[in-house]
Amino acid sequence: MRQRTGLTPNLLCRAALMLSLEQGSVRDVPTPDEDGSEFNAYTLTGEYGALFAGMLRFVEEGIVPGRELDDGALLGLLRAHIHRGVGTLSVRVKSPLDVLRLVPEAIA
DSSP, X not given: OHHHHXXXXXXXXXXXXXXXXXXXXOTTSOOOOOOSOOOOHHHHHGGGXXXXXXHHHHHHHTTOTTOXXXXXXXHHHHHHHHXXXXXXXXXXXXXXXXXXXXXXXXXX
């Protein structure tokens, strides 16, 4: 996808994460293969780490009081969301123009 879109892996992972979060929880999704690229947190989320963590917590925990996940569980869910989102991106994105089509018109 990097060659098809011209986007760096960290940006592709951010897009994949957002696409997956739109689809809802990944609790019933099989655990992804752990092979592949690794990023430190800042490379992946930039200055928006807390925002990404908050969105992940909201999607996975909902607004049910007392239903909180520890950091290890959240990391696993983050990986699962990125994995699911990359699968979605690989089908939907064949060119840089396809990436732009993912952005809602209200934002663009």
